[in-house]
Amino acid sequence: MKFPGQRKSKHYFPVKTRDPLLEQLTQQAQPRATYISGIDQTLVDIEAKVHDELLARYGLPKGNSTLIDDVAAHALYQELKGNELISDEFAGGTIGNTVHNYSILADDRSVLFGVMSKHIEVGSYAYRYLCHTSSKVDLNYLQPVDGPIGRCFTLISDCGERTFAISKGAMDKLTPEFIKREVVEGSAALVLTAYLMRASDGDGITDAAMRAINYAKAADVPVVLTLGTRFLIQEDPQWWQNFIREHVTILAMNEDEGEALTGHADPLLASEAALEWCDLVLTTAGPIGLYMAGYTEESDKRETSHTLLPGAIPEFNRYEFSRPMRKRDCQEAIKVYAHISPYMGGPEQIRNTNGAGDGALAALLHDLAANSFHKTNVPGSSKHRNEGLCYSSFSQICKYANRVAYEVLAQHSPRLSRGLPEREDSLEESYWER
Ligand SMILES: Nc1ncnc2c1ncn2[C@@H]1O[C@H](COP(=O)(O)OP(=O)(O)OP(=O)(O)O)[C@@H](O)[C@H]1O
Ligand SMILES: Nc1nc2c(ncn2[C@@H]2O[C@H](CO)[C@@H](O)[C@H]2O)c(=O)[nH]1
Numbered sequence: 001m002k003f004p005g006q007r008k009s010k011h012y013f014p015v016k017t018r019d020p021l022l023e024q025l026t027q028q029a030q031p032r033a034t035y036i037s038g039i040d041q042t043l044v045d046i047e048a049k050v051h052d053e054l055l056a057r058y059g060l061p062k063g064n065s066t067l068i069d070d071v072a073a074h075a076l077y078q079e080l081k082g083n084e085l086i087s088d089e090f091a092g093g094t095i096g097n098t099v100h101n102y103s104i105l106a107d108d109r110s111v112l113f114g115v116m117s118k119h120i121e122v123g124s125y126a127y128r129y130l131c132h133t134s135s136k137v138d139l140n141y142l143q144p145v146d147g148p149i150g151r152c153f154t155l156i157s158d159c160g161e162r163t164f165a166i167s168k169g170a171m172d173k174l175t176p177e178f179i180k181r182e183v184v185e186g187s188a189a190l191v192l193t194a195y196l197m198r199a200s201d202g203d204g205i206t207d208a209a210m211r212a213i214n215y216a217k218a219a220d221v222p223v224v225l226t227l228g229t230r231f232l233i234q235e236d237p238q239w240w241q242n243f244i245r246e247h248v249t250i251l252a253m254n255e256d257e258g259e260a261l262t263g264h265a266d267p268l269l270a271s272e273a274a275l276e277w278c279d280l281v282l283t284t285a286g287p288i289g290l291y292m293a294g295y296t297e298e299s300d301k302r303e304t305s306h307t308l309l310p311g312a313i314p315e316f317n318r319y320e321f322s323r324p325m326r327k328r329d330c331q332e333a334i335k336v337y338a339h340i341s342p343y344m345g346g347p348e349q350i351r352n353t354n355g356a357g358d359g360a361l362a363a364l365l366h367d368l369a370a371n372s373f374h375k376t377n378v379p380g381s382s383k384h385r386n387e388g389l390c391y392s393s394f395s396q397i398c399k400y401a402n403r404v405a406y407e408v409l410a411q412h413s414p415r416l417s418r419g420l421p422e423r424e425d426s427l428e429e430s431y432w433e434r
Contacts, residue, residue, distance in 0.1 A: 001034055002107040002419070004367045004392060004400050034373040035138075036102055036365055037111040037183055038095040038191035039209050041171035042142075042149040044125040045092030045354070045414065046077075048085040050155045055163055062157065063256075064231040065164035065195070073167035076153055089125075090413045091132035092152050094193045094226055097355050097414045101362035103136035104416045105404065106369060111183055113212065115173050116142040117149055125149055132415065143178040145170040154354055162354050164229075172203035176211040184212050185219035188372035189250070189365055194228040194240070213247050222249035222326075222368065222389065226361055233260035245277040249326065249389075250368075252361045255285040267291050268337060269312050275335060279326040280389060282364055282401065284357045289341040290402055292394045296322035297386055298332035304395060309339060320395040329387040338394035343406040355414020360401035362416075364390070367397050 052062065058076055060066050068076070080086050091100070099110040116139070117126040126149050133139065150171030155163045184190055196209040216223050225248045227233055233240050240261055244251060251274050253261065258270030271281045271293035280294040302321035309317045320338035327333045371391035375384045383391075390397060407416060 001370060001373045002105070003370050004105070004363065004397075032373075032376045033109065034188050034369050034376065035109040035111055035186070036099065036189045036191060036369055037113065037187040037212075038099040039113040039174070039179070039196060039205070039212055040093040040095035040099075040193065041168070041195060041205065042096065042114045042116060042126075042129060043091075043093040043152040043166070043171060044129055044149065045088075045090045045152045045154045046080070046086055047088045047090070047154040047156065047352075047354070048080045049087060050080075050085060050157065052157055054079070055155060055157070058165065060155070060163050060165050061231065062163050063161055063229070065152075065166060065229045067198075068153075068165045068167055070167065073151065073153075073165070076165060077151075080153070088412060089128060090415065091129045092154070092355075092414060093150075094195065094228060094358055095191055096129075096133065097358040098191055098226070098362050098365070099137055100134050100415045101359050101404070101408075102365050102369070103134040104419050105362055105366045107136065107419065108369075109136055109138055111138045111141060111187070113141055113174065113179055113208070114143070115145045115149065115170055117170070118144040118146055125151060132413075141178065141180055141183060143174050145173045147173075156352065156354075160350070160353065162352075172199040172205040174208045175204035176208045179208050179212045179215065181215050184215040184221065187216070187221050188369040189222045189224050190216040191224045191226070191361075191365065193226050194232050197243075198232060217247065223247055224250040224252065224361070224365065226252040226357070227254075227257035227261065230254075230256040230260040233257050237261050237263075241277055244274070248278045250280045250282070250364070251278045252282045252357065252364070253284075254357055255283060255288070258283050266312050268293075268316060268339070271337065272313065272335065279328075280324050282361060284360050284405065286353070287342060287346065289339060290360060290398060290405070292324075292338045292398055292401075294324040294336055294389075294394065295327045295330055295333040296325050296336050297330045298334050300386055301334060301336070302393065306395070311339075313337060317395075320398075321393045323388045323393055324390045324397075325386060325388055329389075336394055338398045340395075340398040340402045343399075343402045347406060347410040350409050352412055352414075353409060356405040356408045358414060359404040359408035359416065363401040363404040364397055367391050367400060 147170040153165040262273035308315040316337040
């Protein structure tokens with residue numbers, strides 16, 4: 001496990017040079033492995049720049065992710081191909097992207113549950129999906145299915161907004177038997193998307209996700225939910241609030257999804273509202289940057305040395321140097337908030353915002369998994385006197401998430417092609433040392 005935290009090697013936790021005194025306490029010859037697991041609809045993104053007129057013609061609400069039937073998918077593909085509008089084809093799926101990015105950042109294993117075509121031809125979408133997924137993502141638990149994986153037409157409008165049209169193929173055919181209990185129980189976190197809850201009758205992926213959630217909750221594994229699209233949430237916000245209250249530890253969303261869920265357009269207020277139902281919230285807000293909200297123990301709170309920020313909650317970032325905890329693990333829980341503006345103001349040229357939010361979540365998951373790793377391997381550390389949920393402070397996780405989002409924005413694919421540099425040679429050091 002490569003450690004998150006400040007991007008200077010001296011700040012990485014020195015996992016190899018173990019303290020001889022701590023060694024006696026832990027009595028473990030080999031560090032125990034840590035991984036996260038996720039469930040996704042197996043999808044390849046087919047990216048094309050289009051005019052809004054095309055969206056209207058195919059009945060695709062701008063910014064939404066809409067399921068389309070085979071006839072519409074065929075016509076759309078022919079039109080994009082015929083007009084040479086397809087710019088790229090990448091492995092996608094919001095959780096596939098997240099676990100891939102996690103594996104790249106942590107340089108370590110993650111497990112993906114989903115489906116994969118039984119018969120794969122070289123050059124097919126299934127083949128590309130496998131080629132474009134990190135070898136550290138364990139795909140051994142995928143369920144073999146007859147038929148193709150899904151296609152996600154990723155249609156980029158002139159204004160940069162992206163609209164998804166999903167031709168689902170066999171992507172929702174995952175059945176609960178393919179969720180391995182011991183794999184979920186051993187995970188540092190189980191990551192899911194709201195999209196999994198919209199399978200049609202006869203498709204098993206919603207039941208599979210519920211099975212995994214039940215295994216995770218029974219083993220006290222944090223359940224992480226990313227909301228996907230505001231259109232899905234605004235259909236029935238109350239249902240989602242109940243779902244989050246009942247099952248979710250960590251919620252990731254963007255400001256539009258936050259508004260659909262809570263009624264608050266202000267991402268800070270939306271994050272605060274969501275804290276009523278879960279323990280930790282990551283809200284990305286495009287050019288505004290990102291927010292985190294969560295809980296910490298009153299006696300362990302740490303005051304920031306950064307400027308106190310104005311907002312709907314005045315000086316809301318006062319305790320952003322504290323570490324996130326689950327509310328139930330605090331004797332006296334206080335709410336903590338943090339915000340960060342886009343890293344370096346954002347890349348000079350944003351090639352594509354697709355996947356930036358998935359990148360930010362991967363960074364948070366890396367920090368959470370690093371905490372599990374550290375707790376398992378150095379249980380005597382004072383760091384674990386209280387049951388922290390993450391390794392770093394709210395403030396530090398914001399920086400990391402922001403840095404990863406920047407990397408996704410600066411490249412074309414929603415998936416990182418390489419890890420972050422060990423040192424930010426080209427950037428002023430002060431960003432990390434603030
Ligand atoms: N226009 C921008 N300028 C600067 N930074 C940006 C911009 N858009 C996004 N970012 C960075 O990327 C992060 C995530 O972006 P965004 O809020 O668009 O995610 P998202 O809508 O969840 O994306 P996706 O669903 O495609 O993964 C932001 O928190 C910010 O750090
Ligand atoms: N799992 C899943 N991912 C989706 C869906 N619609 C869009 N995405 C993915 O969302 C990613 C960006 O967050 C893209 O890479 C898309 O593949 C969907 O219905 N289900």
